[in-house]
Amino acid sequence: MNGTVIRRLPVLIATGAVLALVAVLVVWWRTTEGAVNASTPGNRSAEAGFARDMAVHHQQAVETSFIVRDRTGDEDVRTLAYDVINTQANQRGMLLGRLEGWGLSKTSAEAPMTWMGHGAAHGAKDGSLMPGMATNTQLDQLRKADGKDAEVLYLRLMTAHHKGGVDMARAAVKEAGDARLKRLAQTMVDGQQAELDLMAAMLARRGAGAER
Template sequence: MTLRLTRTHWASISAVVLALLFAGAATVASAGDDGGTGTAATVPAADSAEAGFARDMAVHHQQAVEMSFIVRDRTQDEEVRRLAYDIANTQANQRGMLLGWLDLWGLPKVESGTEPMAWMSSAGSAHAGHGGQSGHGEHGGHKARDGSLMSGMATKTELDQLAEASGKQAEILYLQLMTDHHKGGVTMAQGCADLCTVQTEKSLAQGMVDAQRSELDLMADLLKKRGAAPRG
């Protein structure tokens, strides 16, 4: 399945993305001096938690945007459409900031030979069990399959099922898939909140944790109203 986003979809995303991207650029640029002393701040390494989180969460967020636009075309329910619109805008904005930081740091958006979420193993304790490489093709206990690269990500088959569903069926499947997606996202964002040292990125990660936990509660309520529950 190939998702086609309309001009209206992209217009609704791009204006805020650009605004936040420039804001993020200004914030990071202003952080480039240490207290105004003229000493340049250390740029994160390519294998750092900062770079790993930016790369991986950008990929994770892109799928959330995709799923949200799919469901907006598969249901007329205003509650679900409003949630999907909010998630699409928020995560597209954050994705733009993460990729913008990688550009500012002069770091690649794709790190060849590095498994997704491997940066989380640098904690050496709690996060190693969540994000470290636990075997070939596995990331934090998640086995990559059918396009699902990281914890919480939907498979290509599930995306196809969402695109083919309609009405209440589409609403329930979207809410279940996005619940899984948010749970994986919260784990990864908490990893950065604990491990990252660049304050702007650390703060963004903590904001993701707080917002997505709130949305998890909302989605549980929306599922209950439809006689359903989160998977697993």
């Protein structure tokens, strides 16, 4: 090792130490900044309320679709039912996963839609906890129906269900601050609106309207 290198060695070591320290500080700063700026939704937030309510809303859509699957042989209706089952079961899992990630309970003692400022205004009864949800009586009617009658009833129930779900999802897009939840809510709006158009056409082909 020549003299020049020997003389420069302490400088190189010191420079390396400084660069290493800078790298550590940058990582620490970014980590700290992320921790400070990251906001976890609270228990009474729009994010938490929407996730809980829509998980319940989706669960009934899945249940209703399983019922009609066994009440008709029509491939179009059965395909729609399968799509609703797969999509909404998956989205429900995402909603519950967000709640778990936030460390929040999956249930609440508050009335559904409190996060929207509605509270008990819906007047939940007979299993219909939120706008668009079918009553237990209507689900029993679907279980007893066959063929075209089952198809029309399912399409009407799911049309009302989707309309209620779209309104809730739009409120979440507007009110929520969590970016991932907002994207999921917008996906629901887009997907369910497309299915509303499809169901309107399916009802028309059966000489029926969307009224319940």
